[in-house]
Amino acid sequence: xxxxxxxxxxxxxxxxxxxxxxxxxxxxxxxxxxxxxxxxxxxxxxxxxxxxxxxxxxxxxxxxxxxxxxxxxxxxxxxxxxxxxxxxxxxxxxxxxxxxxxxxxxxxxxxxxxxxxxxxxxxxxxxxxxxxxxxxxxxxxxxxxxxxxxxxxxxxxxxxxxxxxxxxxxxxxxxxxxxx
Amino acid sequence: xxxxxxxxxxxxxxxxxxxxxxxxxxxxxxxxxxxxxxxxxxxxxxxxxxxxxxxxxxxxxxxxxxxxxxxxxxxxxxxxxxxxxxxxxxxxxxxxxxx
Numbered sequence: 070x071x072x073x074x075x076x077x078x079x080x081x082x083x084x085x086x087x088x089x090x091x092x093x094x095x096x097x098x099x100x101x102x103x104x105x106x107x108x109x110x111x112x113x114x115x116x117x118x119x120x121x122x123x124x125x126x127x128x129x130x131x132x133x134x135x136x137x138x139x140x141x142x143x144x145x146x147x148x149x150x151x152x153x154x155x156x157x158x159x160x161x162x163x164x165x166x167x168x169x170x171x172x173x174x175x176x177x178x179x180x181x182x183x184x185x186x187x188x189x190x191x192x193x194x195x196x197x198x199x200x201x202x203x204x205x206x207x208x209x210x211x212x213x214x215x216x217x218x219x220x221x222x223x224x225x226x227x228x229x230x231x232x233x234x235x236x237x238x239x240x241x242x243x244x245x246x247x248x249x
Numbered sequence: 250x251x252x253x254x255x256x257x258x259x260x261x262x263x264x265x266x267x268x269x270x271x272x273x274x275x276x277x278x279x280x281x282x283x284x285x286x287x288x289x290x291x292x293x294x295x296x297x298x299x300x301x302x303x304x305x306x307x308x309x310x311x312x313x314x315x316x317x318x319x320x321x322x323x324x325x326x327x328x329x330x331x332x333x334x335x336x337x338x339x340x341x342x343x344x345x346x347x348x
Contacts, residue, residue: 081258088262088285092269097277104281107262111288118255120295123310127291130314135284135321142325143277146332165271169264176260180253210304211311219308226315233319240326 076117084110097143101136108132122208255296262289276328276338280321287317
């Protein structure tokens with residue numbers, strides 16, 4: 070059992086427990102805090118995978134910005150008192166969980182078997198991965214590719230963010246301001 | 250450390266997100282579960298990126314994160330305006346298109 074494996078199981082277990090806590094807690098604040106735990110554990114997994122920049126962005130954007138937005142809205146709406154009946158019960162819940170287990174089984178089946186005959190699971194790819202452990206993908210490589218080959222998607226992303234910005238302003242604008 | 254472990258973890262996290270969307274009726278928690286699913290996809294992207302030795306996987310994680318940020322901002326704005334009109338964010342009670 071090498072150190073990478075031990076760390077993987079620690080971070081994996083933490084992220085799974087956090088994820089289950091997200092869907093189990095009644096109060097949305099507890100769910101949001103559990104989601105932050107999951108995000109941090111996933112940042113740890115990204116570090117194990119050698120994606121240091123992705124891990125940093127995960128902590129800054131997800132655990133920082135997005136979760137602050139969630140917590141802000143939860144506190145703004147004062148939801149704690151309203152969410153007592155926030156979950157399905159009885160038969161419907163059972164059906165949902167059975168469907169979820171089926172989905173998990175499919176995902177695990179794909180993860181274990183389907184890769185055998187593909188390029189990802191081949192011997193060459195395994196050797197390449199072993200070589201990469203000594204020579205990981207640097208932030209430099211990401212930046213170079215982002216601003217050359219994928220420049221157009223990058224610019225389109227900025228348009229998406231602009232559209233989101235304008236959309237949010239339009240959505241939450243007070244209606245009586247238009248009268249002035 | 251082989252790719253399968255990461256993909257299995259990713260599948261499990263995605264499934265937990267799906268179950269959350271199915272069983273929870275609180276719109277904010279449904280949104281958190283969608284974030285969980287996007288993160289599971291990110292994990293698969295990064296794991297396969299390392300396995301193939303290609304940078305593209307990590308690049309697409311950034312695009313996913315940008316889309317997720319935009320989606321959260323819009324979604325939470327919709328939740329706030331729904332709450333203003335209906336005084337609830339239980340998705341079973343918000344069932345008409347006309348505000």
